Amino acid sequence: MNLIISSIVGALAAGAVAIGGVQAYQGSTDQKPVSDAELYTYSSE
Amino acid sequence: MTRPGRATTVDVAWSAGIALVVLGPLLVGPGYWLFGDMVFVPHQPWKPAWLGLDGALPRAVPMDALVSVATQVVPGSWVQRALLVGGFVLGGLGVARVVRDHAWYARAAAITLLLWNPWVYERLLIGQWAILLGYLVLPWVVLAARRVRDDPRRGWAQAAVAVGVAAVCSPSSGVMAVVALAVLAVTRDRRTWLVTATVGVAANLTWLVPALTAETVDVATDGVFEGFAARAESGAGLLPSLLSLGGIWKTSVLPEARTSTILVLLSCLLTVAAAAGLRRAVRNHPGEWRRLAALGLGALVVAALPAVPGGAGLVEDLAERLPGLALLRDSHRFLAPLGVVLATGAAGAATAAREQVRPGREALWSVVGLIVAAPVLLLPVLAWGAGGELERSSYPREWDEVADLLADAPGTVVVLPWTGSYRGYGWNDGRAVLDPAPRYLPGEVLVDDRVLLDDQVVPAEDPRVEVVRRALAADDPAEALRAAGVRWVLVEKGLAGVVAVAGETVHDGDGLALVDLEPGGEVSAGPLDGGTGSGTTVLVVVGHALSGVCVLLGFGATIRRGSDLRHVT
Numbered sequence: 080m081n082l083i084i085s086s087i088v089g090a091l092a093a094g095a096v097a098i099g100g101v102q103a104y105q106g107s108t109d110q111k112p113v114s115d116a117e118l119y120t121y122s123s124e
Numbered sequence: 125m126t127r128p129g130r131a132t133t134v135d136v137a138w139s140a141g142i143a144l145v146v147l148g149p150l151l152v153g154p155g156y157w158l159f160g161d162m163v164f165v166p167h168q169p170w171k172p173a174w175l176g177l178d179g180a181l182p183r184a185v186p187m188d189a190l191v192s193v194a195t196q197v198v199p200g201s202w203v204q205r206a207l208l209v210g211g212f213v214l215g216g217l218g219v220a221r222v223v224r225d226h227a228w229y230a231r232a233a234a235i236t237l238l239l240w241n242p243w244v245y246e247r248l249l250i251g252q253w254a255i256l257l258g259y260l261v262l263p264w265v266v267l268a269a270r271r272v273r274d275d276p277r278r279g280w281a282q283a284a285v286a287v288g289v290a291a292v293c294s295p296s297s298g299v300m301a302v303v304a305l306a307v308l309a310v311t312r313d314r315r316t317w318l319v320t321a322t323v324g325v326a327a328n329l330t331w332l333v334p335a336l337t338a339e340t341v342d343v344a345t346d347g348v349f350e351g352f353a354a355r356a357e358s359g360a361g362l363l364p365s366l367l368s369l370g371g372i373w374k375t376s377v378l379p380e381a382r383t384s385t386i387l388v389l390l391s392c393l394l395t396v397a398a399a400a401g402l403r404r405a406v407r408n409h410p411g412e413w414r415r416l417a418a419l420g421l422g423a424l425v426v427a428a429l430p431a432v433p434g435g436a437g438l439v440e441d442l443a444e445r446l447p448g449l450a451l452l453r454d455s456h457r458f459l460a461p462l463g464v465v466l467a468t469g470a471a472g473a474a475t476a477a478r479e480q481v482r483p484g485r486e487a488l489w490s491v492v493g494l495i496v497a498a499p500v501l502l503l504p505v506l507a508w509g510a511g512g513e514l515e516r517s518s519y520p521r522e523w524d525e526v527a528d529l530l531a532d533a534p535g536t537v538v539v540l541p542w543t544g545s546y547r548g549y550g551w552n553d554g555r556a557v558l559d560p561a562p563r564y565l566p567g568e569v570l571v572d573d574r575v576l577l578d579d580q581v582v583p584a585e586d587p588r589v590e591v592v593r594r595a596l597a598a599d600d601p602a603e604a605l606r607a608a609g610v611r612w613v614l615v616e617k618g619l620a621g622v623v624a625v626a627g628e629t630v631h632d633g634d635g636l637a638l639v640d641l642e643p644g645g646e647v648s649a650g651p652l653d654g655g656t657g658s659g660t661t662v663l664v665v666v667g668h669a670l671s672g673v674c675v676l677l678g679f680g681a682t683i684r685r686g687s688d689l690r691h692v693t
Contacts, residue, residue: 081487088490091390095501098387102380103505 132217134228135235139216142239143209146248149509150208155516156201157509159555160251160377164204166519168192169527169566176334176664178568181585185331186668187254187292188563208253212239215260219464222266223405223471227478230471233496234405237398238263238467240499242370242382242391243459245506249377249514251558252457258297259460261290265301266416266464269308270409276315278685280323283309284678288327288671295335296451296458298328304461307419308412326674333667335448337660348575348582349439353430354456359385360392366427367395368502369463372456379505387502394498398469405472420465426452427459470495517552519564522633526614527565529630529638535611535647536568537561541621542596545571549635550618561614569614602626602641611647613639 150157156164174189176182194203216235223234238260247256264286271279283305291298302324310316325332354371356362357378365371368391370382381387399417406412430436430452443449452458477491494501505511530537539561548554562569573589575582584590595604602625605613613625615637631638641647 080485084485084487085490088487088494091393092494092497092501095387095390095498096504098384099381099502099504102384102387103511105380 131220131224131228131231135217135220135231136213138232138235139213139220139239140209142216142236143212145507146212146239146244147205147208147509148507149512149514150516151205153516154201155518156204157514158517158552158557158560159514160249161558162204162251162253163558163560163563164191164195164200165560165564166195166200166524168195168200168563169531170196171566171568175668176331176338177661179338179660181338182295182331182334184254184294185334187294190292204253207257211257211260215239215263218260218263218267219467222263222464222468225408226405226471226475229478229492229496230405230474233474233492234467234471236496237394237470237499238463240503240506241463241466242368242379242503243456243463245379245503245510246370246372246374246377247457248506249510250372250374254294255297255457255460258290258293258300259463261286261293261297261301262304262461262464263467265290265304266308266468269305269415270412272305272309272316272319273311276313276319278681279309280319281678281681281685283319283323284327284674285682287323288330288675288678291328291330291671295328295331298331299451300458300460302328303422304419304464307422308415323674323678326670328671329667330671333664337663346440346582347580348450348453349430349443349455350436351580351582352454352456353436354427354459355431357382358388360388362428362431364388364392366424366456366459366462368392369395369459369466371427371431371459373454379503379510381503381505391502394470394495394502395466397473397495398466400469401472401474401476402465402469403472404476405468405470407472416465416468420462423459423461423465427455427462430455515553517549517555519560520551520633520635522631522636523560523564525633526631526636526638530612531566533611533640534567535642536570536609537565537612537614538592538596538605538610539569539571539614539616540596540623540625541616541619542572542593542623543619543621544576545573547616547619549616551635559616561616565614570610596623596625600626602644606641606645606647609648611640611642613641615639 144151168188168191170192172178173180174185174192176185191203216239219234219238220231223231244256268279268282268286271282273279287298287301287305290301305324306320309320352373354362354366355373355375357365357370357375362371365388368388370388372378402416403413406416430439439449439452474492474495477488477495481488509515539559545559546556547559548556559571562571570588570592572584572593573586574584591608592605592610595601595608598604601623605625613627615622617635617637625639625641626644627639627641628643629637630640
């Protein structure tokens, strides 16, 4: 039982870290410099 | 069982640790975090507007007044640090007190989920620090409601403090606190109704009176609910986003992790665990889990309403009849109570997992650990100022020089470019930030407060903005501005859309130019003169006084009777 529990917990944690890491590596937020058009538009994009 | 003093130390240490990890970049050097709506200045001069005495909609009343007073004593950068770190620590301590009869790891689970979730990330990235502080007050509202239920005659004091502090943070925080108090505190005992109603109204008078007496307000509702509606972050759809405390309308601030369907669904697993643990979390307070569940569900419905088909139109129709509902246009912020409910439930989930540990199942301890760490694993980018994105900046020296010039020769200032109120200064690495001029400079400082959405412009709430727009479009903008009562034009250089205005340039720096219009002709006492009538002023001041007295009396009574800070049941 311990092995099963550990495997599930480990898989969940490792999966979250791996997916989050890949996603974070691929992109970022708009706190970086923005163009005037983006700046003045209270935009969702 | 952990001793009370030691438990408090553990909770404070855990909360402070999370605060340091999240806010670290702000704390390790000089400067400010300036992005979105987060604007602090070295010394914020006092203005009647900070108390809502300018007739405009009280968006930051009375928080601006308190920040202004504080920055007369300590630099604004210290105030910013104190508010953010203090808010995190007190918020964490508050939710730990809500689940105080649980072991340290369960309280740690509650603290972690409260302080580390997509709602916190998204509100921080959008710069809404006051809304964030209002959210961190909510656990104390839960505690206050518990006291009111147990003994209305004594519980009013904590309720007054908690709701009062929330109302200071922002009007929407005050409303959330009152609704939370009502859902959690009201019983068949009429005294609980009386306490909730009295405290709810009195504590919120500080912004309610300025809002009701504002003379120059025209709140637009046309299309704004749809523009600011919560959104699906990933392919999983809207509901999983909201259930996992994400879904802000401004999708550009989303961490990449939230665009992953798998991660959002994994986050929902944490939500399910927390919801399942809610009853266990507050087992010693009969019936409270139902109230908390109702509060969380209500928050979810309010957040989702403008985003569901027909929802935006419905709220828009209602807001045309009840202007106060315009408050709901950024409905995602009202998801905040769900964060507190889930954080509470996380403690119950951790405790329930621990109770299943027995010989042969020792690995269930890892489930406990996973519940504690899951918020961080699911959103690691919140660490260290959004993964280093949030860097500190310092104002150029010329901002002080312009402030000194305006202090010596007061007059209404118009800030150009007249194209929305967000700026991307080079010295701030081009990050979009609310123009600091109204807070940095003395006197009446007007910026364009129209809200520019992707495909529409939400009209300005302040008619004075429209007067300035027409003046700038005139053949002779300088003459038109003088006729409107404007003496100064501040040009923020390096930004597009600046209209040339003739006048005497008294400051011409790298980033700012200050133009005096007075040498070109007489500046009239025009329609831009802000302020309220004497009757309204008295009403507003009385409102602030009543709110202040309510909070101070509550604070005094709370101190005398013993505080939740002492971890005493």
